[in-house]
Amino acid sequence: MQLLSLSPAATGGIVAVVVVVVLLLLVLIVMLATRYKKCPSDKVMVIYGKVGKASDGTARSSKCIHGGAAFIVPFIQGYSFLDLAPISIQIDLKNALSRQNIRIDVPSRFTVAISTEAGVMQNAAERLRSLNINEIQRLAEDIIFGQLRLIIATMDIEEINTNRDKFLEAVSINVEGELKKIGLRLINVNVTDINDESGYIEALGKEAAAKAINDAKKSVAEKNRDGSIGEADANTDMRIKVAAANSKAIDGENESKVLISQSNARLREAEADANRVAQSAEFIAQARANEEAYKAEQQAELERAKREKATLEADVIVNAQIQKQKAEIEAEAEAERIRRRAQGEADAAYAKRVADAKGQLEILSKQAEGFGKIIAATGGKSDDAVKMLIADKIEDLVAKQVDAVKNLHIDKVTVWDNMKDGKPTTANFLSGMLGAVPPLHELFKMNGMDLPDYLGKVAETTDEPNQIGAAKVEKKAAKPKADK
Secondary structure (H helix, E strand, O other): OOOOOOOHHHHHHHHHHHHHHHHHHHHHHHHHHHHEEEOOOOEEEEEEEOOOEOOOOOEOOEEEEOOOEEEOOOOOEEEEEEEOOOEEEEEEEEEEEOOOOOEEEEEEEEEEEEOOOHHHHHHHHHHOOOOOHHHHHHHHHHHHHHHHHHHHHOOOHHHHHHOHHHHHHHHHHHHHHHHHOOOEEEEEEEEOOOEEOOOHHHHHHHHHHHHHHHHHHHHHHHHHHHHHHHHHHHHHHHHHHHHHHHHHHHHHHHHHHHHHHHHHHHHHHHHHHHHHHHHHHHHHHHHHHHHHHHHHHHHHHHHHHHHHHHHHHHHHHHHHHHHHHHHHHHHHHHHHHHHHHHHHHHHHHHHHHHHHHHHHHHHHHHHHHHHHHHHHHOOOOHHHHHHHHHHHHHHHHHHHHHHHHHOOOHHHOEEOOOOEOOEOOHHHHHHHHHHOOOOHHHHHHHOOOOOOHHHOOOOOOOOOOOOOOOOOEEOOOOOOOOOO
């Protein structure tokens, strides 16, 4: 047997056909899956388009499904959902004319929903599919208003007010019959109250209330009467029976008193014998108890004395030990405080000395650095640098010389002038005092230095220093003697 051999082109064509077929099948499966729709339990699915014919041979406009699922043929059929949620409608009917030509107000609340009944569900699909819930509510409200007015017009107010079940039954029958025509069903009717402008219903209520009150009062009076008669009969029987019982009770009490007296006599005799025996036993027991109590008290006093002695010794020894330990602890604490204070003072003094030394070193370093800069400014001539420093301090030196005689109070000095050669010597005294202050040149010479020439030179003089006359300086004396 020979195997058929295919060319590469033929093989590629077959593969392409297979791929296309697989893709078509996948697309078909996806399309079928997307067009298979399930209907939730709270909705009605309406399928419209070409949905077949009715039993009479006419074409149907739609197909309704409640529960289950259906396949929607593409391009031929469409679908939508009707919500089965209940719709609550408040009906405030006013001035409705009754059969007695009395206008009444009947406020009520109706609860309706889309019906799932076969024929009614078809009506909903045809008339309500494109309406929203508000439009459906308004449509149902108009139908209910009309039917309510029609029902009230056929009934009396007494019938509406007293036979509420009949009224609600008529409303349910008429209203639901009309609602089914548009695909709705009536779930509940609740009439809250019925009022009229003329007050007829109120008057009926007052009449019924008055009748009920009167009937109740009559019933109460009859019951009171029966009760009074029965009470009187009961009192008579009670008094008779009580009297008979009292008589028997008195006889029984007398007999009981005799028996009680005899029993009391025997009791007193027995009590006397028992008291005699008990007193004897009590005296003996008391004596024994006193003896045992005395011995116990004596033993207790001995034990108490031992305990007090031990307590006293313990208190003295413990207090002494506590005082000793307290003194030792305080001495150690005081020694520690002294040591720490001495250590702190030593550390503080050392730190102060170190700080002073650092400050002095910093000052001298800065002065040396400044003096070096002055020498550099004078071209390396140290004498000129010293002269510049002295010139800078000359004002302070002069101020020190002035301070030497600044506080001398001349008005506190009494001078007796003996007039030498006919001239007063007070001036020589003052110049001598001023001469006692060393001149600036001499002050520098004492320190081995010379002032620069630009500060002036000392003139050479041959005059001998003025002799200071002998003057006696003392504090203010007593008053001078008067001339004879």
